Amino acid sequence: MEIHSRKSELKEKLVHLYNFYPKLETTVPNHKKGDYFLFYGRLSYEKGILTLLKAWKNINSENQLKIVGVGNTMKSILTYISQNNLTNIEILGFKSGNELKEIVSKASFIIVPSEWYENNPLTIIEAYSNGRPVIATRIGGIPEIVNDNSTGFLFEMGNIDQLSQKIIKACQLTDDDYFTMSKNAREFADKNFSEEEHYINLMNIYRNLLSKQ
Numbered sequence: 001m002e003i004h005s006r007k008s009e010l011k012e013k014l015v016h017l018y019n020f021y022p023k024l025e026t027t028v029p030n031h032k033k034g035d036y037f038l039f040y041g042r043l044s045y046e047k048g049i050l051t052l053l054k055a056w057k058n059i060n061s062e063n064q065l066k067i068v069g070v071g072n073t074m075k076s077i078l079t080y081i082s083q084n085n086l087t088n089i090e091i092l093g094f095k096s097g098n099e100l101k102e103i104v105s106k107a108s109f110i111i112v113p114s115e116w117y118e119n120n121p122l123t124i125i126e127a128y129s130n131g132r133p134v135i136a137t138r139i140g141g142i143p144e145i146v147n148d149n150s151t152g153f154l155f156e157m158g159n160i161d162q163l164s165q166k167i168i169k170a171c172q173l174t175d176d177d178y179f180t181m182s183k184n185a186r187e188f189a190d191k192n193f194s195e196e197e198h199y200i201n202l203m204n205i206y207r208n209l210l211s212k213q
Contacts, residue, residue, distance in 0.1 A: 015205055016144060017202060018120060018145070019120045019122070019125060019193070020195045020197070020198035021125045021189065021193040022195060023129065024129050024189060024190070024194050024195075025194070029129070029130055030106070030130060030131050030132075030182075031179050031183060031186075033175055033178040033179075033182075034106050034107045034109075035108065036063065036065065036066050036090075036106075036108060037063060037064070037109050037110075037111055037135075037167065038065075038067075038103065038104065038107035038108075038111065039052055039065070039067050039068070039110075039111045039112075039113070040067070040068035040100065040103070040104070040123065041068075041112075041123055042069055042071045043069045043071030045072075045073055045115070046115050047071075047116075048114050048137065048158070049067070050073065050076065051113050051160055052111055053080050053081065053086070054080075054160045055160045055161075055164040055167060056088075056089065057084050058161070058164040059171075062088065063108075064089070064090060065090070065111075066103065066107070067090070067091050067092065068092045068094070070093060070094050101126075104126060104127065104130050104132060105130045105131075108132075108170070108178075109132065109133055109134065109135050109167075109170050110124070110133075111135045112124060112134055112137065113137055114139060114140070114157075115139070115158055116140075117139060117141075118137075118139065118140045118141060118142055119141040121136075121142065124136065125189065127185065128186060128189035129186070129189045129193065131183070131186045133151055133170075133178075133185045134153075134185070135155070135166050135167065135170060136152060136154060136155075137157045138155065138156055139157045145188075147184070147188070150184050151181065151184045151185045152185065153166040153169060
């Protein structure tokens with residue numbers, strides 16, 4: 001009981017302070033449903049990329065998945081795609097700058113299937129800033145950013161069937177439902193990722209700490 005009480009006390013003292021996104025004000029969101037799903041980032045096992053490929057195989061979707069990035073799992077990715085004849089997956093390699101921004105802004109959902117304890121992934125921040133909802137793992141700090149069924153969908157780490165179901169659910173959204181989810185994502189970004197809000201929240205934390213001394 002004493003340990004549980006101590007944990008509760010510590011939890012009450014925790015404060016969430018999101019990273020800010022310096023390009024937020026200059027990023028114009030796109031609220032129209034895109035033509036493809038997108039994974040972008042380092043291609044490594046802990047990022048859950050192979051789990052995503054297995055889920056994509058399960059859904060037999062006509063939707064396209066684009067993968068942006070490089071990493072040590074590239075060979076495994078290409079082999080899996082070839083062996084399973086996944087013709088609706090496109091590997092784009094490394095992208096950056098305006099080219100990457102355009103790819104993100106035209107996606108339907110950004111998929112973040114991480115299998116390690118992410119804190120505040122830049123991928124999600126960039127996705128929301130562009131009005132793109134996210135399908136992500138319920139792990140680490142991600143559930144504090146992705147509001148299930150509001151700004152995207154959450155699934156349990158490594159759960160291929162559950163990820164498949166979330167992708168199918170995303171595919172079946174009406175244009176109106178997608179528009180609402182896209183707006184929710186951008187509103188979350190405006191509220192939590194702006195430089196001004198970050199500064200205000202940070203100063204409030206300092207003031208609260210000083211007032212208790």
